[in-house]
Amino acid sequence: MDRHTSVARTPVSSVVVQRRSKSHRLSYRSNVGTMSHLGYTPGFSKRRLTTSRLAPKHSRITEVNPEQLALLVREWQLSYVTPLYRFRHGQLKSYSRQLAAFMVSEQQQGVAAEVGLESALKVSFTLVAGMAQTEEEANTVFIQIHSKPPFSAPDDPQKLLWSGWLTSVGGNPDYLRSLPEDFVCLPLFCSGGTEGLTALVKAWFQQTFDCCFGPLEINSVNLQWLAALWTDCHARSSIKQLKLVWSLPAEPPLEVTYTVHPQDAWELWRSIRQPGERGGEEEEDGSVGLEEVACFIKGLKSHFYRHFRVELSAGRLTQVSTALGSAKHGGRLKISNSSYMITTLTLLTECALLKMPI
């Protein structure tokens, strides 16, 4: 990018013009302004959108993919991953061997020289098709660790010790394009299993691909997004109930579980989406704005206040669950229905991308 000197470049906005022409007193103000601007930039690079423009969200119906069913089984703990260096989708078999060897050697460290009878592990890396949204996005990788008792026949059922997956669904295309050549971006990592095994898998990834892991929390605004998006799907497949859990800062902390009947939630959502109209046709243009989400949650909160005189805004939204899935503030996610998985994962991929430190 060629740089112009500040003298030659014509300032575009009028505020910059004022900065140049006034006295030194106002240039001090512009310094203060700049410093507050520097303090304000929360580490977002120019390559990514700020959260204020998170308006359009599409809810789409997708076909059920049998491999994706494996993702519905348990509750996942979310983390973000920085881009992986030289991760090749074609070398998954060798990665599985390497990871198995690494785990066995880690488990045997510190143990006296004994052939660990229960330390035989079988690791498998598989690709899950159908999740990447664009050409440039990397495919989802699903990792499973089975325990293999040494004296069993080959077709005995193996116990699943740990499973996890790395995914990128609908990541920002500008960011993906701006990454250097050898990097693969799979920012969302979901793990299910014991903490010790998760730590070992993360250590292997960090060692092999020079990446960093970190905890991904779902903050209250994103939980509200999920509540609204899942309610939006009620027309096509029933959500059974909308359950919200708030935690209020009282002594001792008060936890409020607010369960809404699905039809009521749907009526409220519809009245916000089409104010004053009784919708006859189904809308194909499914983009949802942040104001609509805020309005929906505000409606639920004010209803609660009218009945119980408890102001839910004083607390924090910690959990949202419907028949389509449940999400908790600490970063735990369960997807129960594969049809709307893509929307949920798009939101979470975006959270992971924003939380990544680079």
Next chain:
Amino acid sequence: MSLLRPLSKLPDLNAANVLLVENEEHFQQKLADVMVNEKSVIVQVRLAKSLPLPMKQEKSRPRIDLVVFIVNLMSELSLHSAEASLKHLAPGYFLGKVCFMVTNARNASVPAERMEAVRKLASALNCPLLFAEDQTPDGVTNAAERLLVILRVAAGCVPMTTALFLSNLTRCTISTEAEQQNSDYDA
């Protein structure tokens, strides 16, 4: 009318009166205890949960030189209550006699939208935005010192300086996208 007016009463000699408005009523007590120990001016601290202030103490209340809104970013209610209280201030206060103080800004569970909303509010009203740490005594002392600087000016105890002049220097600014890009190229 229940509006709080800045200049409707006579000032006292070498005195400064500040009103701390906070919905949780937690940090304001700690701040008040520290601020009252100031030696150079006689500081009187009034505490309130929200505006409008009750009418029955109208006579005994002194002239309020500075109104500080303390917003706890952990709860949305704090911000809404502060916004609702703003309506009960006379416009004369917004010439440097209002200040916003924000706690818990570093907490990871605070959504960025709320911080953004507070910034927009403070910069739309041309008020300074201070960040405070309310858990440790050091944090409370630091916050109190910064408030005292603004308070002394707002009460007229600093010669050659008025509240309006100071607010011109300390007010919260938000740069738009175009300015951000310009300053990135210039830097």
